Amino acid sequence: MQKAFGRDEFDSAYDEIQAAARTASCAPQQIYSFSMECGHPNPWYHAVAVSVEGMQDQEYDQFFGAR
Template sequence: MAVFRLPIRLIRERFGGDNFDDAGDWVDDWLRDRGERRYRIEYSFDAEHVNPWFHAMVMQIDGLSDAVGEALRRGLVEEGLSD
């Protein structure tokens, strides 16, 4: 299972407001555009840190290969959705 942490501050900068579904749609579209099959993606939020700078939307993707996972990590950085 691959785990991705998208900082909430970056999602807000990229999509405005609390458009978390747009961030999820971006990942789904990214996978589909590369011919990847549809994956089961689980979403949760980590807002336990006292400083909101560290709050994140956490995505867990089952069955993602290491190569596709690394490419997605790079894509998230390029898109401004990850540090």
């Protein structure tokens, strides 16, 4: 994320994730939650956990299709 958005630009990254979720889903309302896991010294293993409530399974598959 830092490579794509810059240092400490989490809000920009989250905005992009939300935009992608809205594109993948036709749900009228979605609830997002983000959590960073970076409590360890190795930056290669930092992660952002994303939860989107209001998506159907097929929409989730489309949203995370690049896995």
